[in-house]
Amino acid sequence: MKTKSPPAVTLTTDFGLRDPWVAAMKGVITAIAPLSPLVDLSHRIAPQAVLEGALFVASAIPCFPAGTVHLVVVDPGVGTDRKPIVAKCGGQYIVCPDNGLLTMLENNLPLEAAHEIKNPKYRLPKCSNTFHGRDIFAPAAAHVALGKKLASFGPAIKKLHQIPIPEAKMDGESQLHGEVIHVDHFGNCITNISEDMLGKHADYRVQVAAQTLSPICHTYADAPPGTPLALFGNTGHLEIAVSMSNAAKSLQIHPGSPVTLYRPESPRSG
C-alpha cells in the first residue's frame, strides 16, 4: 500500500444527474488534479436540504481514511454571504459552504481547522453568482488534493455555522420521545434515538403511528414478512422497518413522525 498516492476526491451534492452540473465539477477537478480518483458519494440529497446533507456526511465520511478530500455542495445560499470553506476534521478534508453541513460530523470527527476560501488563485478566473460548485468549491477541492495548505486559502474560521438537529428527550424515567429524521431507500425510518441513550434495550416497547411494536429486534428478518419491527440500525440509531417491505409507505410515517419508547411496566399516560 503506497501512502503517497494522490488522495481521492469524493463528491456529495443535491444536483441530481440529469444536468451537467456534476459533470462540470468533475471536469474542473480533473483539469487541476488529474491523478486524484473521483468517487461519487451521492447526488441525490434532496434539493437544498442542508439537514439531510448533514446526516449523510456524518454517516459516510467517518468510513474514509485520513487524507481524503470531500466536496460537499448543498448550497441554497449560493451567491449570498455564507462563506465557502475548507475544513479539516479527523485528518480528512471537507470543502463546502459554511451553512451547517458539518454540524453532526463534528461530533464524531472533531474540527481541527477551517479556513474561508478567498484566495483568487484557487478559484476559476471567472466566477459566476449561481454555480460556486464549479467556480469555487471544485477548484478548491482539487487544490487541497494537490496538498495546498489550508491557511493559503484564506482567513481561519474558529467556529462553524451550526444548524439545529432534532433531539430525543427523556420524559420522566421511563419514556423517551424522539422522531423520525430520515427515511431511507428501503423505506426504513431512522430516528434520532441512539442506542447509547438507553440501558438494556430489551426492556423497551416502541410506539409509532398508533402501533406498539414487539421488543426491539436484532435484524430485519427477525419478524415475518410484512410485519413492522424496530431495531438499532447500522448507525446506532433506532429504526422502524417492515420485514421485506417499505415501512414509510405501509405505516405512513415520514421525517418528523413521533416515536416513543417506554418500559412496559411503567404507568402509561392516557
Place this chain on the structure above:
Amino acid sequence: MKTKSPPAVTLTTDFGLRDPWVAAMKGVITAIAPLSPLVDLSHRIAPQAVLEGALFVASAIPCFPAGTVHLVVVDPGVGTDRKPIVAKCGGQYIVCPDNGLLTMLENNLPLEAAHEIKNPKYRLPKCSNTFHGRDIFAPAAAHVALGKKLASFGPAIKKLHQIPIPEAKMDGESQLHGEVIHVDHFGNCITNISEDMLGKHADYRVQVAAQTLSPICHTYADAPPGTPLALFGNTGHLEIAVSMSNAAKSLQIHPGSPVTLYRPESPRSG
C-alpha cells in the same frame, strides 16, 4: 498496458443513492485498498430483488477482464444464516451473499472456487446485524483486491445456492412459450427466449399482449416510430420493443407477461 496495476472493485447494490450506504462501503474499501479504482455498476437493482440482481450480474460481469473484483449486495437475508462468500468465476472475483445472485452467471463463467467469509481479520472490528455491506462485504472485497487468497477467508463451499429462473418451453414442434423477465430503462421487454433455442428465426411470429408481431426484426429502427416489434437483443434474448417509444407502457406488459413464438404455417390453438 501494465498487468500489475491494482484491480478495479465494482459495486452493484439495491441501496439507491440517497442514503449514505454506498458511500460508507466506498470509504471502507478506500481505507483498505486505496489504489483500486472504484467502478459503480448499479445501485438501482429493485430493493431485495435477487432475481433481478442475478440477471444484471450475468450480463455485466462477463464484459470485465480477469482479476476484477465485484462487490454485489442484494441481501434481503442480512443478519440471518445465509453465508457471505468470496467466489471466483472465469478468473474474476465476486463478493456477495450466497443467496442465488450467481445462479445465471455460472452458466457463462463457471465457478472455480468459493469460500465463506469467516476470518474476523477481513471484517470490520465491530460488525452490525443490519449492514453487512459495510462491515463484511466491503472489507472482504478490498482484501481480495489486495491479493489475499480465497482460502484465507474461510471454509470452501462446493455448491452455491441456486434460485429458480423461469424457463421458456417448447409446446409440440412449432410453438415456444416464454415470458418477459426484465423491462429495461427504455421500456424494452426482455424475454427468456434465447436465439439459440430457435433454428432460422425468420420463420417465427411473436404473440404478446393480444398482438401478433410481424417477422422478427434486426434493429429497433426496422419498424416505423410507434410500431411494436420483436428482435433478438444484445444479450441474445428476444425483446419486445416499440420503435422510438416505451413498449412496456404502450403494450402494458411487465415481467411475467407471456410471450409465444409460433410458425405461421402451423395449426393454431383457439
Place this chain on the structure above:
Amino acid sequence: MKTKSPPAVTLTTDFGLRDPWVAAMKGVITAIAPLSPLVDLSHRIAPQAVLEGALFVASAIPCFPAGTVHLVVVDPGVGTDRKPIVAKCGGQYIVCPDNGLLTMLENNLPLEAAHEIKNPKYRLPKCSNTFHGRDIFAPAAAHVALGKKLASFGPAIKKLHQIPIPEAKMDGESQLHGEVIHVDHFGNCITNISEDMLGKHADYRVQVAAQTLSPICHTYADAPPGTPLALFGNTGHLEIAVSMSNAAKSLQIHPGSPVTLYRPESPRSG
C-alpha cells in the same frame, strides 16, 4: 502533476442505471484500457433525446482538460446508417454516433478532426445490431485512450451532422423572443437567451407564463423564498427560477415555453 498518466474516459448516456448496459460498457473499456479512470457524467439524459444530449455535452465537456476521452451514447438510430465516429474538439476526444450530439459543442470547441469508426480491430469481434455502445463505442473510446491515431479508425468526415437548435430572435429594437430549452433538477428553467445578446440587461423585463418578472437578478437568493425571478445562470443563459423552490412546477413552464424580454419604456403589443 504527471502529464503522461492515462487520460480519463467519461461516460454520458441515456441508458439509466437499472440495467446492465452502462456496466457492460465499463467492462469493455476496463478490459482494453485498464489504467484509464472511468468518470460518469450522466446516464439520465432523457431516452433518445439527442437535443438534450447536445446541450449537456456543450456545458460539461469544455470544463475538462485536453486529452480527455468522452464516450457519449444517445443513439435512437442504433443499427441504421448513422455513422459511429471519433471526433477531436479543442484537444479533447469524443466517441459518439454522428447524429447531432456535437452540434452545440462545436461553437465552443471547434472541430479539429473526425473519423468514422470502421476498422474491425477496434470493435468487439461479435457486433450486435442493438448495442453499439458496448460493441463499437466503448472499445473505440478505450483505443483512443490508449493513444491510437484517429485516422486508424476509418475515413475522415469533413462535416458533422447538425440538429436544429431553437434560437432566440429580436423583434424590432426592444423585444427579444426566446424559449425554455431545459428544465434542470431544481426546476430552474434555462432559456436560449444568452447574456451577450443584450446590452445592459438591467433595463429589461422578463415575461413568462403570464407573469412579468422584476429586473434581472444576480443570484437565486435575491428574491424572497417562493418568488419567481430571472437571472443569467452559470452557462450565460437567462434562467427562470423561484427562490428556494421549483420554477417549472410552480409556474407550469417546460421546454418550449415562450419567454419574452422587453424594455419597459417600449410600446407593448396587446
